[in-house]
Structures are given as C-alpha cells and as structure tokens.
Amino acid sequence: MTDEWQPFVLSPDGSDATPQALADRLRGLDVGALLVREKAVVFRGFNVTAETLDLVMDLLLPNRLAYVHGNSPRTKVGGNVYTSTEYPPEYTISMHNELSYSASWPSRLLFFCQKAAETGGATPVVDGVRWLRSLDPEVREAFAKGVRYTQNLHDGRGLGKSWQETFETDDRDQVAAFLDGIGADWQWRPDGGVRVSQTRPSTTRHPVTGAEVWFNQSDQWHPASLGDETAAMLAELMPREELPQSVTFPDGTPIPDEYVIQVRDRGLDNAVDVDWREGDLLLIDNVLVGHGRRPFTGSRRVLVAMSD
Known part of the structure; x- marks a missing residue:
C-alpha cells in the first residue's frame, strides 16, 4: 500500500445528498x-x-x-453497462488497465456499487507510473519490445x-472486419473457433x-x-498455444514465470483499496490508473461502463 496517492473523494455539500444534486455539480465541473x-x-x-444511474x-x-474484444466474463445489464466481473469471489483479480491488450481502449471507466459485499470486495487502484517504477530494471528491459x-x-x-461473446455478434464478417481493422493476425479454425494474435507495447504514455x-x-x-496446480492441469490438457489466452515476447520467446509474478505482486503491493459503500461511483482514468478486485464474501454487485 502507498500513502503517496489516494483517489479524490467528492461528497455532498450541505444536506442535498441526491443524484440530482450530483448531476448539477457535474455540470459545473470540468x-x-x-x-x-x-x-x-x-x-x-x-x-x-x-434507477438513477443514467442521470x-x-x-x-x-x-x-x-465491451467488444473484452476477455473478462461479464453480463450486459443495460445500454453498454456490464457487471464488473464474474470471477469467483474467493479470487483476487490482479491490477490491469481495461483492454490494454487491444489496439484501442477506453479512456475512462466508471464503476457503480449497487450492493456492497458482506466482507472484502474492494476495488484496488494503482498509479501506473508508480507501478512501472516499482519493477526491477531487468524486467522493464525485457518487456521493452512489447508482448504478443x-x-x-x-x-x-x-x-x-x-468469439460470439467476445465480439458481441454472431456475424463472422463483422468479426473479420473488426480484426482486420485493429491489425490483428487471425484465422478461423476448423472447429469454428478463431485464433487471434496481436503484438502490443508493454507501456504507453498518457x-x-x-x-x-x-x-x-x-x-x-x-x-x-x-497458480502451480491449475497451470499444471491445463498443461496436461492442451499445449500452451492452444490455451484460451496466452502471452509471449514478440518473437515468441516465453516470458519467465518470475517476471509476470513480480509484475502482478508489485501492482497489488502498490495499490490503494477503494472500499465500497452502496451508491458509490468510482471514475478512473484508464491509462493513468490500473484496477483490480479483492476477494469477498456475501453478495456483491458492482457495475461498470466505459467511454472514449
């Protein structure tokens, strides 16, 4: 954890604690x-x-x-509004920037807490500059040419x-046009699936x-x-190149396990938790800040939407 940066908290002025009051304040803000x-x-x-979220x-x-080309399991619940994630509650979701593996990504993310967890369930956020600087020089240098x-x-x-869930369509021509448009290497497979590869930078500038x-x-x-047990089980079921998703350096060289573990752990170590209260909204700059999820118990419902 770090005390050098915290998300800014905006609360009601006086007694007018309503969604309309927030909307009125937002109209006066840049x-x-x-x-x-x-x-x-x-x-x-x-x-x-x-009911008042759209306001x-x-x-x-x-x-x-x-959420086109997104790899996280979500359910669409409204006009481009989604559940934030559907991974089991006992797991930590490590720090990441939404769609950083794609050719384009949202500039803003908005989270809304419809129901807070009984325990845990915070959304950690990490300053991307601090995350980068926390990595060993050897790791930063190894990633300098990007990842595939x-x-x-x-x-x-x-x-x-x-692929139908990922691209929100069952039209193969639409998928092909999208993948060509982002410059991906891709091919339809004999079983009806599609394999997609992309080389992307490991860092970006705001x-x-x-x-x-x-x-x-x-x-x-x-x-x-x-984790060792799950990775070993998958390795027995299929080769790495057949996994639902995998990553290497651009030339196909494997990324050492210890490098990605360092990336994961230092992102979480430098994160600041946003502990949810029902009705909270969290707006983040998706380039400057990474986000994740802490484990939780009980029922939790956090929605997310994104914007360019």
Whole structure:
C-alpha cells in the first residue's frame, strides 16, 4: 500500500445528498481536467441507485462504449453497462488497465456499487507510473519490445469465452472486419473457433500528461498467474498455444514465470483499496490508473461502463 496517492473523494455539500444534486455539480465541473489531475475520483454519499444511474453516468461518460474484444466474463445489464466481473469471489483479480491488450481502449471507466459485499470486495487502484517504477530494471528491459497476446476463442463449446461473446455478434464478417481493422493476425479454425494474435507495447504514455505507465496484461494472460496446480492441469490438457489466452515476447520467446509474478505482486503491493459503500461511483482514468478486485464474501454487485 502507498500513502503517496489516494483517489479524490467528492461528497455532498450541505444536506442535498441526491443524484440530482450530483448531476448539477457535474455540470459545473470540468470532469476531464479533474480526472487528469486526480487520476481517480470517488463520488460518495449522493444515494445513487440503479434507477438513477443514467442521470450521472451520461455526464461522466459522454460516449459509452461496448465491451467488444473484452476477455473478462461479464453480463450486459443495460445500454453498454456490464457487471464488473464474474470471477469467483474467493479470487483476487490482479491490477490491469481495461483492454490494454487491444489496439484501442477506453479512456475512462466508471464503476457503480449497487450492493456492497458482506466482507472484502474492494476495488484496488494503482498509479501506473508508480507501478512501472516499482519493477526491477531487468524486467522493464525485457518487456521493452512489447508482448504478443494470443486468444483461442471457441464457437460456443470450450474453455473461456466464445468469439460470439467476445465480439458481441454472431456475424463472422463483422468479426473479420473488426480484426482486420485493429491489425490483428487471425484465422478461423476448423472447429469454428478463431485464433487471434496481436503484438502490443508493454507501456504507453498518457495523451495529456505524457506520463509513461505500465500498460499490459501479461501477468493475467500468463499460465503462471493461475497458480502451480491449475497451470499444471491445463498443461496436461492442451499445449500452451492452444490455451484460451496466452502471452509471449514478440518473437515468441516465453516470458519467465518470475517476471509476470513480480509484475502482478508489485501492482497489488502498490495499490490503494477503494472500499465500497452502496451508491458509490468510482471514475478512473484508464491509462493513468490500473484496477483490480479483492476477494469477498456475501453478495456483491458492482457495475461498470466505459467511454472514449
């Protein structure tokens, strides 16, 4: 944990703690400038509900995006609004920037806590500059040429997400056009699935501040992140290149386990937890800040939407 940076918290002025009051304050704010300066902003105490969410979401996310090419299991619950994740509650989700493995990514993410967990369930956020600087020079140098991601998306039956879920369509021509548009290497497979490979940078620079940040999901795509037992089981079932997702250096060289474990652990070690209260909103700059999820017990419902 670090005390050098914390998300900015905006709470009601006086007694007007309503979604409408928040919407009125947002109309008087330069949200873009606030977010660049603070990196992450928590809106707390305005009693936002699922029914009033659009009132403020439309002001915070001017161009809401679909979660196309996303690899995380989610359910669409509204107009480009999704459950934040559907991984089992006992697992930690390590730090990452949304869609950093793709050719384009959202600039903003907005999380809404509809129901807080009984225990745990915080959303940790990490300053991407600090995360990058926390890594050993050997690791930063090894990743300097970027990483190559590979997905094997099945046709409805198999491990991981199907291509229909991933691209939110069952039209193969639309998928082909999308993949050609992002410059991916891809091919339809005899079993009806599709294999997609992309080489992407390991860092990027913020378009406004110019700050260089760690910006890849190599640890999440690497078998080492699954734990020894799960990785060994998958290795018995299929070769690494047939996994639902995998990652190497651009020339195909394997990424050492210890490198991705260091990336994962130092991201979490430098993160600051946002402990949810029902009705909270968390807006983050998706380049400047990575996010994750702590384990939890009980029922938890956090929704997410994104914008360019």
